Amino acid sequence: MNETNGPDDDTLRDFIREAIREDLGAGRVESVVTRFPPEPNGYLHLGHAKSICLNFGIAEEFDGRCHLRFDDTNPVKEEMEYIESIMEDVRWLGFDWGDHLYYASDNFEQLYDWAEVLIGKGKAYVDDLSADDIRAYRGTLTEAGRNSPFRDRSQDENLDLFRRMRAGDFPDGARVLRAKIDMASGNINLRDPVLYRILHAAHPRTGDAWNIYPTYDFAHGQSDAIEHITHSICTLEFADHRPLYDWLIENLPVPSRPRQIEFSRLSLTHTVLSKRRLMQLVIDGHVRGWDDPRMPTLSGLRRRGIPPAAIRDFASRVAITKTEGTVEVALLEHCTRELLNKTAQRRMAVLTPLKVVIENYPEGGREDLEAINNPEDESAGTRRVPFSRELYIEREDFMEDPPKKFFRLGPGREVRLRYAYFITCTDVIKDDAGQVVELRCTYDPETRGGNAPDGRKVKGTLHWVSAADSLPVEVRLYDHLFTALNPGADSDFLDDLNPDSLTVLKNCRIEPSLAEHPQGETVQFERQGYFCLDPDSAPGKPVFNRAVGLRDTWAKIQAQSGSKG
Numbered sequence: 321m322n323e324t325n326g327p328d329d330d331t332l333r334d335f336i337r338e339a340i341r342e343d344l345g346a347g348r349v350e351s352v353v354t355r356f357p358p359e360p361n362g363y364l365h366l367g368h369a370k371s372i373c374l375n376f377g378i379a380e381e382f383d384g385r386c387h388l389r390f391d392d393t394n395p396v397k398e399e400m401e402y403i404e405s406i407m408e409d410v411r412w413l414g415f416d417w418g419d420h421l422y423y424a425s426d427n428f429e430q431l432y433d434w435a436e437v438l439i440g441k442g443k444a445y446v447d448d449l450s451a452d453d454i455r456a457y458r459g460t461l462t463e464a465g466r467n468s469p470f471r472d473r474s475q476d477e478n479l480d481l482f483r484r485m486r487a488g489d490f491p492d493g494a495r496v497l498r499a500k501i502d503m504a505s506g507n508i509n510l511r512d513p514v515l516y517r518i519l520h521a522a523h524p525r526t527g528d529a530w531n532i533y534p535t536y537d538f539a540h541g542q543s544d545a546i547e548h549i550t551h552s553i554c555t556l557e558f559a560d561h562r563p564l565y566d567w568l569i570e571n572l573p574v575p576s577r578p579r580q581i582e583f584s585r586l587s588l589t590h591t592v593l594s595k596r597r598l599m600q601l602v603i604d605g606h607v608r609g610w611d612d613p614r615m616p617t618l619s620g621l622r623r624r625g626i627p628p629a630a631i632r633d634f635a636s637r638v639a640i641t642k643t644e645g646t647v648e649v650a651l652l653e654h655c656t657r658e659l660l661n662k663t664a665q666r667r668m669a670v671l672t673p674l675k676v677v678i679e680n681y682p683e684g685g686r687e688d689l690e691a692i693n694n695p696e697d698e699s700a701g702t703r704r705v706p707f708s709r710e711l712y713i714e715r716e717d718f719m720e721d722p723p724k725k726f727f728r729l730g731p732g733r734e735v736r737l738r739y740a741y742f743i744t745c746t747d748v749i750k751d752d753a754g755q756v757v758e759l760r761c762t763y764d765p766e767t768r769g770g771n772a773p774d775g776r777k778v779k780g781t782l783h784w785v786s787a788a789d790s791l792p793v794e795v796r797l798y799d800h801l802f803t804a805l806n807p808g809a810d811s812d813f814l815d816d817l818n819p820d821s822l823t824v825l826k827n828c829r830i831e832p833s834l835a836e837h838p839q840g841e842t843v844q845f846e847r848q849g850y851f852c853l854d855p856d857s858a859p860g861k862p863v864f865n866r867a868v869g870l871r872d873t874w875a876k877i878q879a880q881s882g883s884k885g
Contacts, residue, residue: 334640336374336581340382340551343579349550352384355422356410357540360390360524361397362595363610363617364409366631366652367555367586373635374583375553376415387547388417391424393539395523403524405610409618413628420547424539425525427546431534432486434542434572435497435515439478443571444515445471446481447498454496457503458511465503465511485518488531492518497532501567509564513537541565545574552578555585556642586638587646590800591616592807606817607801613854613865614801614821624798625842625852625867627663630656649800653868660842660850660867665693665700668738668783669830669845669864671795673712675758675787678743681709686786689769691739705831707740710787712829714847717782718759720748727779729759735780738846742767742778783846790829794863796854797823834862842867 343349354375358368379386388410392398410417438444447470449457459465473481482497484490497516505511515538522528544552552565559582569577586593592601593616601607601615610617613624621631633655638647668691686708693700713729722730729735734744747760766773770781804816830845837843842852849869857863 334583335642336551336553336583336640337378337381339579339581340378343550344382351550352379352382353387353548353550354379354384354553355387355389355544355547355549357389357391357543358406359394359397359536360392360399360402360406361394362402362599363405363619365593365595365598365616365618366588366591366621366634367593367616368409369413369618369631370586370635370638371553371555372410372413372415373632374640377636378551378553384550385420386415386417387420387422387549389422389424389543389547391536391540391543392523392525393424393533393536395519395521395533398524400524405619409622412622413618414632422543422547423525424534424543425523427539427543428526428530428534430546431539431542432532434574435482435534435538436479437572438499438515439475439482439497441571442475443500444478444497445473445500446478446485446495447471447512448495451493454498454514458508459503461508465508467503468498468512471500471512482516485516485532486530488520490518492520494518499564499568501564507560507563509537509561510567513564537561537564538568541568541578541580542572542574544578545569545572545576548576549578550576552580554580554582556582556644557585558582582642584639584641584644587644588616588649588652589646589805590649590802590807592802592813597808597813600814601801604814606814613796613798622840623854624865625850626652626656627659627842630659633659646806650872654872656850656868657870657872660844662696663694664842664844664850666691666695666844666846667831667834668705668785669793669795669828669834669848669851670712670714670783670785670790671825671828671845671848672715673827673829674715674718674756676711676713676743676761676784677758678709678711678761678763679746680762683709685709686788689739703833705739705833706786706789708786708788711737711784712787712790713737713759713782713784715756717780718745718756720756728782729780733780734778735782736767736770736778737784738781739770740768740784741765741770742772783848785829785831787829789832791832791835791862793828793830793834794861795825795828795851795866796863797825797866799823828864830862830864837862844870 356372356375376386447468449468457466496514498512498514501510503511516532519533562580565580611619611623613620634652688704689707690702691705717728719730729745731745741763743761743763745759745761749758751757799821801821802816803818807813807816837853839853842850845851850867851864854863854865
């Protein structure tokens with residue numbers, strides 16, 4: 321299934337927005353408040369981008385607000401590094417939470433008090449069963465669960481044990497606090513779910529203040545209520561948790577009643593979006609870190625040169641549905657090309673240099689030629705590029721014995737050098753191994769600017785750089801990290817890693833205008849693709865990453881499917 325839908329007008333339509341319109345129209349809510357609630361146990365990826373754009377986008381569309389809240393209830397896996405990276409990524413994507421930054425840990429004391437409320441109502445109890453026994457007692461999808469032998473403890477005993485859990489009197493795993501709901505429920509999430517567990521671990525924000533921590537299910541809905549969230553928008557795997565979400569809201573004196581709505585999570589071809597799998601790629605050294613440009617993390621995409629506007633456009637085209645589906649990663653590449661074609665400045669770079677000597681050009685001669693910065697944007701203006709007797713062209717733009725439809729350079733052939741002159745190859749210089757190392761050419765001085773006054777035409781136009789003025793550069797070419805459309809579907813996902821996902825070219829040449837190119841700005845290398853400067857760059861040693869090539873595979877996919885997309 322291909323899961324995309326481009327908006328037909330300025331009003332986005334999906335079942336979530338329709339539900340919000342109904343709630344507003346019926347007076348059930350006065351203003352819309354959403355939230356993006358990441359767990360700080362890893363870096364954000366494209367799946368999170370879909371949720372970020374949805375939650376912040378809805379808040380903006382309905383003149384409401386969106387909170388950023390960290391669900392930091394598991395100190396074993398959470399780090400300040402992740403918190404800082406998440407805030408950076410959300411801002412980079414173009415969104416701002418203003419004064420509404422929250423943490424689940426801000427609510428620890430209130431959550432604890434509400435746990436005691438449930439105990440006082442006879443709706444929670446301390447259980448001594450081990451984690452394995454709790455799973456065994458819970459039953460299966462076809463078999464009802466069994467009551468714990470500790471389920472009928474008195475309220476006083478439960479309260480005493482729970483307070484001693486908080487005080488640190490028991491070791492990890494010795495006891496838990498469970499809700500008392502229904503062990504025969506058809507929904508396993510209602511079979512006395514765990515609300516608190518003992519965990520003697522320091523928390524990034526609260527330090528050693530707590531020996532027990534609430535589960536995600538207990539902290540999430542109540543934090544929504546504390547913040548007066550009106551619409552708690554979650555991915556589809558939380559649909560079965562909604563009855564528990566509602567049960568807790570109904571049985572606690574919370575200040576508001578949020579509405580949970582679920583939508584399908586993002587799945588992409590050639591990509592894994594499981595935080596556990598992404599963590600494994602980093603820890604095992606299959607990539608160079610969370611911001612490796614092959615990773616689907618926002619930090620990796622930023623380093624690769626994908627603009628945030630392209631990701632927002634991608635998110636707007638991906639359907640908001642209740643049906644799981646897979647989106648072609650080519651759609652993201654298409655959104656990137658479409659944006660950069662309009663906005664990126666053009667530059668010339670030669671990735672596999674072959675030397676050209678123009679024998680009838682004056683020795684020591686040099687001139688500056690005018691080049692267009694962006695043919696899609698007249699306001700981008702022009703720049704000057706140096707031209708000289710010795711140049712570099714792409715090695716693949718020359719063939720000694722070219723086939724009929726090869727319209728580039730060959731012995732005796734005439735081509736156009738972009739913005740410059742017509743040249744004709746007159747001689748081929750080879751080394752002792754027979755490798756072509758240099759071309760001798762002549763130029764027509766009457767064709768300055770790339771046009772012949774006598775009207776003659778050439779079929780080939782080549783990009784080039786001046787040998788004396790160009791700069792050496794390393795270029796990194798990225799391909800899909802996985803060869804399989806659905807990595808891990810038939811085996812270990814690591815078996816599907818693409819051994820050719822990164823190609824490093826060491827001896828490339830770029831025009832001198834790129835010497836002071838700023839990080840974070842993506843440019844088009846003419847005839848090559850879109851590139852940005854990598855943080856690995858050092859003074860005099862620039863490194864460029866290819867964001868995407870020029871060939872639009874998405875257009876081909878859409879043409880084959882007969883869809884407009």
